Amino acid sequence: MASVVLSEAEKVYILHGVQDDLRTDGRGCEDYRGIEVETDVVSNTTGSARVKIGHTDVLVGVKAEMGTPKLEHPKEGYLEFFVDCSANATPEFEGRGGEELGTEIANMLYKIFDNKSSMDRESLCILPGEHCWVLYVDVLLLECGGNLFDTISIAVKSALFNTRIPKVRVLEDDEGSKEIELSDDPYDCMRLNVEHVPCIVTLSRIGHRHVVDATLQEEACSLASLLISVTSKGTLTCMRKIGKGSLDPESIFEMIETGKRVAKFLHLSLQNVLSQEESLGKKRHKIGFLR
Amino acid sequence: MVLMAPARCCVPGERLCSLEDCAPGYGTYCKHGYVFSSLSGYVVKRSDNGMMPVISVVRDTDSHLLPDVGATVTCKVMSINPRFAKVQIMYVGATVLKNTFRGTIRKEDIRATEKDKVEVYKSFRPGDVVVAKVISLGDAQSNYLLTTAENELGVVVAHSEAGATMVPISWCEMQCPKTHIKEPRKVARVQPEFLNVTT
Amino acid sequence: MPGDSRRVRGPEESQSPLLYAVPAQLPVGRTGRGAGEPRAVFVRAGLLSHAAGSAYIEAGGTKVLCAVSGPREWGGAGGERRGRLLCDLRWAPFSRAGAWSSSAASSRQAGLLLQESLEASLRLERYPRAELAVWALVLEDRGSALPAAVSCASLALADAGVEMYDLVVGAGLSRGAEGEELRLDPDDSEEEAGATMYLSLLPALNQVSGLLCSGEWEGDTSVAAVRMCMEGCQRLYPVLQQSLVKATKRKIPAPQPQSG
Known part of the structure; x- marks a missing residue:
């Protein structure tokens, strides 16, 4: 991950601030920075979203293509994730530098979508055993300002909400050969149910307390972090500890509690924003990349 | 120099003694007022005349010696x-x-x-x-x-x-x-x- | 492991007959041992002659071998005063049940997990500009290979004489469908069935150095699972201690009492 070099005095300053529940930008330990979400930014995709939290900027594009279902699950479609850490985010990602981080994030995304309830994969099936929808979710990291996992999970959820998969029917001829028919109306599409898609909350341990949504400077002070993926109902789907340090078992339990609390609020506000954006329809003023 | 016999074997993370009894030597670290072992080897306690005894953990192969400044x-x-x-x-x-x-x-x-x-x-x-x-x-x-x-x-x-x-x-x-x-x-x-x- | 280029993989459309097999009805409970009981473990340290340190662990059918080399020279990046730890965890091609596969991607991630779990226990600031390499090989995987590999790697590092704060002990846990009991140290059929959790602990300092879980955990089940894993680690710790003491006595002669 991109890193900043901090002096000992700066680290002590951040540490003391966190102990008093006051971070350098005035937030409390459980507050997120302002999150900006915009969907449908790229017109060539089936669904897209752009999320900006502070200096972290992520663009997600979803493309739905037809493919053959996996042999172990013939009645389900599936998702494929690819995370590209481009050199725009930080010069460290030039060439193959960002590949390791990209694979780590992609693996985390695979894990959180691994269970049955996160995404209804049977709705992606066209013909059991032969055709299904494969959703290629491509994440592009434009700017790295700390807290990548949360931003990417919010962006993936918004992009999946925005995805409009065309409705297809498979017709069988008398001879037995199959034909795929696409409906004539370009606006006749299927939406995905993203109610149970989880969001990742990163809790970084600084001193004796933990903070949510750490900036790059705070990440440099933190030796260990816990990533928790929680659904809107409060179910924990995945948990992982990252970082060089170790965590006290008691603080892990506290972090799980905080993570569930924060995630509930996050899901609620995200759902509100997405439905609000949807309701504006064509009248919505597109902001895009120029501000 | 007096050596405590017989030397006992210890593992990393084992609590050896409190900081009031001995000073920490090679192969040990201190935490919470106690001296812990950081190597798996033999516990050796050396007490020079009058000074506080120094407790250290010894492995006979010192091959992890790295060139240090001044060596x-x-x-x-x-x-x-x-x-x-x-x-x-x-x-x-x-x-x-x-x-x-x-x-x-x-x-x-x-x-x-x-x-x-x-x-x-x-x-x-x-x-x-x-x-x-x-x-x-x-x-x-x-x-x-x-x-x-x-x-x-x-x-x-x-x-x-x-x-x-x-x-x-x-x-x-x-x-x-x-x-x-x-x-x-x-x-x-x-x-x-x-x-x-x-x- | 480099891919075997001489192997004939068969036609593209070939499928394993196991896919069409009728799944056997597994007994609901666990047979042979309690839910919170780990499998019998055999551990030995200091068995490879060329490595600085080595260890072998067998838990049920899972067999893991680990070797450590170093500290050796490494051009540190920009004045690094801390050493570096490199971990590599591989599965032998014949280790898993099912078709032969060389999944290089999963072993890269497993190496990173191993590194995160071990780094918290090592005193790397005592080895500036040096690099420690840990190679773990899973010879047979019958469930809970990652926790066994972590315990094995930590034992090998201690056997090599690397300064560390404490040994790292790993434990795994699985839970079947919703509402079923938690099972410590699952074997391969239990692991695939449902949600799994892996935890690595520094027993003497009581600090968690690695945690990974997947599946769905409602309410407080995740907390109960973490506690159960920690208990499992504490149970395994004396076995690792004993084998390390035996290996040290074998490797290094006791210091002779001096007088003077």
Whole structure:
């Protein structure tokens, strides 16, 4: 991950601030920075979203293509994730530098979508055993300002909400050969149910307390972090500890509690924003990349 | 020095004693007012007369000794260059290293006097065994930086063009016993026990 | 492991007959041992002659071998005063049940997980500009390979004489469908069935150095699972201690009492 070099005095300053529940930008330990979400930014995709939290900027594009279902699950479609850490985010990602981080994030995304309830994969099936929808979710990291996992999970959820998969029917001829028919109306599409898609909350341990949504400077002070993926109902789907340090078992339990609390609020506000954006329809003023 | 017998074996993370009883030595660390072991080995308690006993954990193979700043090392010259000589560090003090480390002796660190008139070709040649001292661990681009700018440091073993081991004559020359040709080197002062004084 | 280029993989459309097999009805509970009981473990340290340190662990059918080399030279990046730890965890091609596969991607991630779990326990600031390499090989995987690999690697590092704060002990846990009991140290059929959790602990300092879980955990089940894993680690710790003491006595002669 991109890193900043901090002096000992700066680290002590951040540490003391966190102990008093006051971070350098005035937030409390459980507050997120302002999150900006915009969907449908790229017109060539089936669904897209752009999320900006502070200096972290992520663009997600979803493309739905037809493919053959996996042999172990013939009645389900599936998702494929690819995370590209481009050199725009930080010069460290030039060439193959960002590949390791990209694979780590992609693996985390695979894990959180691994269970049955996160995404209804049977709705992606066209013909059991032969055709299904494969959703290629491509994440592009434009700017790295700390807290990548949360931003990417919010962006993936918004992009999946925005995805409009065309409705297809498979017709069988008398001879037995199959034909795929696409409906004539370009606006006749299927939406995905993203109610149970989880969001990742990163809790970084600084001193004796933990903070949510750490900036790059705070990440440099933190030796260990816990990533928790929680659904809107409060179910924990995945948990992982990252970082060089170790965590006290008691603080892990506290972090799980905080993570569930924060995630509930996050899901609620995200759902509100997405439905609000949807309701504006064509009248919505597109902001895009120029501000 | 009194040694506690029999020596008991310990594992990393085992609590040895409290800080009030003993001072921590090699292979231990302190936490919460107690001394813990950080190696798997034998617990050894040494008490010098009057001073607080020092508790340490001993493994007889000290091969994890790394060259530290100020340590005297024995190395072999790999290649030379008008600006510096590249060496391979083989011994730290008297212990042989399992993995060798690379070092550099810069032109200005070869001698203490007349540093600007030094010629690397007249001080070292590839294949010489040199005793040097570590001045820096180096950074990303460079290896360990060594110096021979003392009387006791410099070439100890060198071979002449003819192939014989040369004998040191002065601080700046060595002579081949076969051909009697003198070759310039930065020679280390020979220890008095090795000098054969013939009257 | 480099891919075997001589192997004939069969036609593209070939499928394993196991896919069409009728799944056997697994017994609901666990047979042979309690839910909170780990499998019998055999551990030995200091068995490879060329490695600085080595260890072998067998838990049920899972067999893991680990070797450590170093500290060796490493050009530190920009004045690093801390050493570096490199971990590599691989599965032998014949270790898993099912078709042969060389999944290089999963082993890269497993190496990173191993590194995160071990780094918290090592005193890397005592080895500036040096690098420690840990190679773990899973010879047979019958469930809980990652926790076994972590315990094995930590034992190998201690056997190599690397300074550390404490040994790292790993434990795994699985839970079947919703509402079923938690099972410590699952074997391979239990692991695939449902949600899994992996935890690595520093027992003497009581600090968690690695945690990974997947599946769905409602309410407080995740907390109960973490506690159960920690108990499992504490149970395994004395076994690792004993084998390390035996290996040290074998490797290093006791210091002779001096007088003076």
